[in-house]
Amino acid sequence: MNIQDNYLKNSNNIFFSQNKEVQNHREKLIYNFENDSFDRKNNESLKNVNPKNFIDFKYKYLIPEETSVINNNHENSYSIVSVNGQCSSFKDDKIEISKILVEDYNDFTKNDTIDKNDHFVNLNSLFLNSGFKIVIKKNNNIKIKISNIITDDDLTTFQKNNYICEEGSSLNLIEEYENKNNSTSNILNVIKLEKNSHLNHFLIQDNSPNHSLIVTSHSSCKKNSTYNQKVYNFSEGYVRNFHYSELVETNSEVDLQGVFFLKDNNTSNNKTFVKHLAEDCKSNQVYKGILNDRAKATYFSNTHVDQVAQKTEGYQLSKGILLSDNATYFSKPELKIYADDVKCSHGSTIGPIDENAIFYLRSRGMSKIAATKILISSFINEELSSIDNEQMSEIIQKKLVRYLSKVK
Amino acid sequence: MFLEIKDLSVKIENKNILKGLNLNINKGEVHAIMGPNGSGKSTLANVLAGKEDYEILNGKINFKDNDLFDLNIEERAQEGLFLAFQYPVEIPGVNITPFLHSAINSKRKRMNEEEIDNLSFAKLLKSKASDLGINIDMLKRSVNTGFSGGEKKRYEILQMSILNPELAILDETDSGLDIDALKIVTDGVNKLKTKNNSFLIITHYQKLLDYIKPDYVHVMVNGSVVKSGGSEIAAEIEKDGFQKFL
Numbered sequence: 092m093n094i095q096d097n098y099l100k101n102s103n104n105i106f107f108s109q110n111k112e113v114q115n116h117r118e119k120l121i122y123n124f125e126n127d128s129f130d131r132k133n134n135e136s137l138k139n140v141n142p143k144n145f146i147d148f149k150y151k152y153l154i155p156e157e158t159s160v161i162n163n164n165h166e167n168s169y170s171i172v173s174v175n176g177q178c179s180s181f182k183d184d185k186i187e188i189s190k191i192l193v194e195d196y197n198d199f200t201k202n203d204t205i206d207k208n209d210h211f212v213n214l215n216s217l218f219l220n221s222g223f224k225i226v227i228k229k230n231n232n233i234k235i236k237i238s239n240i241i242t243d244d245d246l247t248t249f250q251k252n253n254y255i256c257e258e259g260s261s262l263n264l265i266e267e268y269e270n271k272n273n274s275t276s277n278i279l280n281v282i283k284l285e286k287n288s289h290l291n292h293f294l295i296q297d298n299s300p301n302h303s304l305i306v307t308s309h310s311s312c313k314k315n316s317t318y319n320q321k322v323y324n325f326s327e328g329y330v331r332n333f334h335y336s337e338l339v340e341t342n343s344e345v346d347l348q349g350v351f352f353l354k355d356n357n358t359s360n361n362k363t364f365v366k367h368l369a370e371d372c373k374s375n376q377v378y379k380g381i382l383n384d385r386a387k388a389t390y391f392s393n394t395h396v397d398q399v400a401q402k403t404e405g406y407q408l409s410k411g412i413l414l415s416d417n418a419t420y421f422s423k424p425e426l427k428i429y430a431d432d433v434k435c436s437h438g439s440t441i442g443p444i445d446e447n448a449i450f451y452l453r454s455r456g457m458s459k460i461a462a463t464k465i466l467i468s469s470f471i472n473e474e475l476s477s478i479d480n481e482q483m484s485e486i487i488q489k490k491l492v493r494y495l496s497k498v499k
Numbered sequence: 500m501f502l503e504i505k506d507l508s509v510k511i512e513n514k515n516i517l518k519g520l521n522l523n524i525n526k527g528e529v530h531a532i533m534g535p536n537g538s539g540k541s542t543l544a545n546v547l548a549g550k551e552d553y554e555i556l557n558g559k560i561n562f563k564d565n566d567l568f569d570l571n572i573e574e575r576a577q578e579g580l581f582l583a584f585q586y587p588v589e590i591p592g593v594n595i596t597p598f599l600h601s602a603i604n605s606k607r608k609r610m611n612e613e614e615i616d617n618l619s620f621a622k623l624l625k626s627k628a629s630d631l632g633i634n635i636d637m638l639k640r641s642v643n644t645g646f647s648g649g650e651k652k653r654y655e656i657l658q659m660s661i662l663n664p665e666l667a668i669l670d671e672t673d674s675g676l677d678i679d680a681l682k683i684v685t686d687g688v689n690k691l692k693t694k695n696n697s698f699l700i701i702t703h704y705q706k707l708l709d710y711i712k713p714d715y716v717h718v719m720v721n722g723s724v725v726k727s728g729g730s731e732i733a734a735e736i737e738k739d740g741f742q743k744f745l
Contacts, residue, residue, distance in 0.1 A: 453572035469592025
C-alpha cells in the first residue's frame with residue numbers, strides 16, 4: 092500500500108487529521124513521499140536503512156485502549172508507565188501531564204533545525220497516533236522515570252511528546268525502552284527549557300531484535316538553562332538516535348552523549364546537531380560505540396555557530412572500537428562557524444582494540460578475554476562513572492555484563 | 500637450568516633481529532645485557548614475555564623445565580615471568596588497584612594457592628607502595644595514565660614486588676629516571692632479590708649496575724651475545740663504548 096492510501100485509510104486514527112493547517116502540511120509530505128522528491132544522496136536519515144521497510148506498512152495504527160499508570164512514589168519523584176505511546180492525564184502542584192495539542196504540532200513543523208528531508212520525522216508528522224505533554228512547573232525540582240511499553244505485535248506508534256521545563260525548574264528524567272514484540276516505535280521528543288531550568292535526560296534502550304526504535308529529539312534552551320542527554324543503547328534491534336538542540340539565549344548549555352553496544356547484524360544510526368544562536372553558550376557532543384560481528388553504525392555530529400554567537404565553546408568527539416573485521420562505523424563530524432571569537436573542536440578515532448594494551452594486561456597474568464573486557468569497560472568508564480543514580484548505574488552495569496558475556 | 504635460551508633466531512616484518520642467541524640463567528642469579536641501540540635487547544625481552552608480533556625462526560627456550568613456546572602470554576606471567584616495560588602502556592579507565600588484585604589472583608589460581616581477599620590485598624599494596632615512595636593517591640588512578648616517566652617506572656617495580664616473580668626482566672628500567680628515582684627503583688629491586696628468583700636486566704649504561712650488582716654481564720650486538728663475563732665488562736663499556744664489540 093502506498094503512503095497516500097495508507098494515510099487515507101487510517102486518517103481516523105491519526106491525530107489532528109481534521110485540522111486545516113495540519114492537513115496542508117501533510118499533503119506536502121505525502122506529495123514528497125509519492126514523488127520521491129527527498130534528497131536521497133545526502134540524506135543522513137537513510138544511511139544503512141532501507142526506507143521501504145518503514146514505508147510499506149503492514150502495521151496496525153490503531154492504538155489499543157490501555158491505561159497508563161502514574162505513581163507518585165515520593166514527594167518529588169514520579170514513575171510513569173507509558174503504554175503504546177499514551178499517558179493518562181495527571182496534575183498536581185509540581186507537574187501536569189496532558190495530551191498534546193494541535194498547536195504543539197503546528198509550532199514544531201515551523202521549526203527549521205530538523206532536516207526537512209528526514210524520512211522518520213516526516214513519517215512521524217504524517218502518521219502521528221500517540222504522545223503526551225509534560226510540564227514541570229516553575230521552580231520545582233523533580234524526578235520522573237518513564238517505562239515505554241508496547242503491548243502488541245505489528246504495532247507502529249508514531250509518538251510526539253512535549254516536555255516543558257518552566258523557569259527555575261529542574262528535572263531528572265529516565266526513559267526506559269525495553270520491548271520484545273515485533274513492532275516499531277517512532278518517537279519525537281520536543282523539549283523546551285525556560286530560563287534557569289535544567290534537564291538531565293537518560294535514555295536506556297534495550298529492545299529485542301524484532302523491535303525497531305527511532306528516537307528523535309529537539310531541545311531549545313533559554314537563558315542559563317542546561318540540557319544534558321545520555322543515551323545507552325544495548326538494543327539488539329535497529330535503533331536510531333537523532334538529537335537536535337538549539338541554544339537560543341545566553342549562558343545556556345547542552346551536552347549530548349551516547350554509547351552504543353552492537354553485535355550480530357544490528358545497525359544503529361546516530362546524529363547530534365547543535366545550533367548556537369546566542370553568546371556565551373557551551374555545547375558538548377560525544378558518542379562512543381562498540382561494534383562486534385557484522386554490526387554497522389553511523390554517527391553524524393554537527394555544530395553550527397551563528398554569527399551572533401560569540402564566545403561559543405563547542406566540542407565534538409566520536410570514538411569507536413571494532414571487535415571484528417566485519418564491523419563498520421562511519422563517523423562524520425562537521426563544524427559550521429560564522430562567528431570569529433569561538434573555541435570549537437572535533438575529533439574522531441575508530442579502530443580495533445589496542446593490541447599493546449592487551450599485551451600489557453596479559454603480561455600481568457590476565458587472560459586475553461578478560462583483558463579485552465576490561466579494555467571495553469575502560470573505554471566507556473567516563474560514561475559509566477558519571478551516572479550519579481545508583482539504581483540506574485546498576486541497571487547499566489548488568490546490561491554491560493550481558494553484552495560482554497557474548498564477546499569472544 | 501632455570502632459563503635456557505638455545506640458538507634463538509627471531510624476525511619481525513621480514514627483518515631478522517635475533518640471530519642464534521644463547522643465554523643460560525640459574526636460580527638466584529642476576530644477569531645484565533648491554534648493547535647498542537638496535538641490537539635486539541628489547542626484542543629478546545618481548546619474545547620472553549610472549550609478544551605475538553615476532554616469528555620464531557629457530558631455537559628453543561626452556562623455563563622451569565617447560566618449553567616456553569608452549570605457554571601463552573598470561574601463562575608465562577602466571578608461571579612467574581615478569582617484564583618491566585621500557586614504555587609502560589597507558590590504559591585510561593582501568594584502575595590500578597583492582598587490576599593488580601586481579602593479576603595476583605590469576606597467578607595464585609594457577610599455582611593452586613588461595614586467592615587474596617580485598618582487605619589483605621589493600622594492606623599488601625599499601626605497604627609495597629610505601630616502600631617505593633609511591634603516594635597512596637596514585638593507587639586511585641588509572642594504569643600509567645598521566646604518570647611521569649619516573650612514576651611509570653616506579654609503578655612497574657610496584658607491580659613486580661606485588662607479583663613477586665621468579666624471573667624478572669627489566670627492559671631499560673633506568674631510562675628517563677633521575678638519580679633519586681633510580682635509587683628508589685633499584686632499592687625496590689634489591690629488596691626482592693632472593694636465592695629463588697632471577698633477574699635479567701637490560702640497560703645501555705653502567706649506572707644502573709652500580710646499584711644492582713649483576714653476577715654476569717653479556718654484550719649483545721646484532722642479535723647475538725658476543726661476550727659474557729663479570730661486572731668488569733660493564734666498566735669496560737662505560738669507558739670505551741660498544742665500538743670494540745661491533
